[in-house]
Amino acid sequence: MRVLSSLNAALIFFAVITVCAACLIGSTALPASSIAKALVLQGSAGDQIVLWEIRLPRTMAAFSVGAALGASGAAMQGLFRNPLADPGVLGVSACASLAATVSIYYGLTQMSVWILPIAAIVGALAATTLLAVANRFTHSVVTLLLIGVALSSFTAAVMALLLNLAPNPFSLSDMLNWSLGSVANRGVYDIGLALPFITVGLICLLLARKGLDLLTLGEAAAVSLGLRLSNHRYLVVAGAGLATGGAVALAGAIGFVGLIAPHIIRPFVDYRPSHLLLPSALLGGTLLVIADIGVRVVPTNNELNLGVMAALFGAPVFIWIVVQRRGSYA
Amino acid sequence: MPELAVSHLSCRRNGQQILQSSNFSLSGGELVILLGPNGVGKSTLIQASLGLVNAQTGTVTLDGCDVLRMRPVERSRSIAYLPQAKQLAWPLRVRDVVSLGRYPHTETSGGLTQTDWNIVGKALKDCDLEDLADRRVDCLSGGELARVHVARAFSTHAKIIVADEPTGSLDPRQAFSFMNLIRNFVTDGGGALIVTHDLALAHRFADRLLWMHDGQIVADGSPEETFTPKRCAEVYGVDVTVAGRSMTIEGVSP
DSSP states (O other), X not given: OHHHHHHHHHHHHHHHHHHHHHHHOSSSOOOHHHHHHHHTTOSOHHHHHIIIIIIHHHHHHHHHHHHHHHHHHHHHHHHHTOTTOOTTTTTHHHHHHHHXXXXXXXXXXXXXXXXXXXXXXXXXXXXXXXXXXXXXXXXXXXXXXXXXXXXXXXXXXXXXXXXXXXXSHHHHHHHHHHHHOOOTXXXXXXXXXXXXXXXXXXXXXXXXXXXXXXXXXXXXXXXXXXXXXXXXXXXXXXXXXXXXXXXXXXXXXXXXXXHHHHHHHGGGGTTOGGGTHHHHHHHHHHHHHHHHHHHHHSOOSSXXXXXXXXXXXXXXXXXXXXXXXXXXXX | OOEEEEEEEEEEETTEEEEEEEEEEEETTEEEEEXXXXXXXXXXXXXXXXTSSOOSEEEEEETTEEGGGSOHHHHHHHEEEEOSOXXXXXXXXXXXXXXXXXXXXXXXXXXXXXXHHHHHHHHHHHTTOGGGTTSBGGGSOXXXXXXXXXXXXXXXXXXXXXXXXXXXTOOHHHHHHHHHHHHHHHHTTOEEEEEOSOHHHHHHHOSEEEEEETTEEEEEEOHHHHOOHHHHHHHHOEEEEEETTEEEEEEEOO
């Protein structure tokens, strides 16, 4: 227990440092003293706007998205007993961003501001439910991943179809942003629309954590130890769907965070799935804030998408994990 | 003394009758071994008896309480189940795996108390796992892993232990030390139901044998009464010779 809390303390410390760094670094060079002044609502109005309306919201958006994906990945890995499960790899993020795009494309989002996050969550829930049902019929690690691959290809195809039918170039670039993921220009308002869903999702996942430990022994043994298997499955599916959907509503589809964060944390918590969730959320958030700093400092003509940055680092790590596994433990 | 009573249990799966109106009982202080060839319905019988798969008809009672209608957590405090050996999903430490057996008692309270950890420590000691307590389960031999699962069942403090082919992949020495652990549990008043294909082991250790054939229990009694060459030929299709507490398989029966 003490190991866990000191690990969390270290991760929180690391997260705070990263968030501070993210506030200091940006396209407009601002000295640390101006940022410090702006933080306590002193200094020039311009500095205050840069901090409170641009850098801090963007950083908090990146952190919330990373935390949601990190915890969702950890929980899905526990539920599917598969170290390669992740909202990105299994196509959950892609389904959520497709649903969000459809809601924009058909103008549903003009009815209410809540339509967009709800559409993303419906897309994510549909995908997690499909995967959970598929997982009941097959316990093969490979089959589940193949279903994820098929799901990703299918949503990519539908997305391409929508792009072909897009009425104007603006919506086209909009859709691209959804499938590549970004937290640029996100304000407090956008975060406010996604955060309630992410929070409820994370609470669901934390409530399911002990069941994930029992599932280590296999489903039959878990049930014999008193786990209500279907209730537990609903809880994880709902939690991962809400958290991933909320994350996609805020930033679009960003892959690999939910894969890498739990993989790094696992040895530090003795591989216990129940102890994995919170540290994975903290590390996932931190990793995405670092990736977002990277996006801002890399000198490109147009700003790089955050999802592109995550995939550039995430995909090689994914391959490395697969090779390391050699058919046994991750 | 606990008493598990199973009566008229039937089970269908995919339109096939897997279990036909089976009856048996299991009391504390009794080591019962369930015998029968592959695919005869042994696993279904024990899973249905624990309410892990739905039975079509039949009742199961433990000390008069309906097992099939019990809350899962309540049932799991009384009956521990060891499914057929399977690799664990994650390489946890031995101590942590054994502590999962305390879940039925700590489900509502949150974490394990010092008392729970003492019980886990006792279970580790009883199964001779103290030196391995901090090892990861992927560094264990098959026999050590089997003992970890027994320790997990012991730490639940259940009155009944049901194990499905626990000795399947063990060498003779490991299989014997596994059965000795179960024997100690039974001597202390627990009841054990073990599935095995090892006829010699069954003949030596069982207080009572259940013989299963085509989804039915065809014989129920002490090894002396039921372990006959004729029954082995009928149920398993092998010729055996029995001499006192030992037996030999001579070959495939014609």
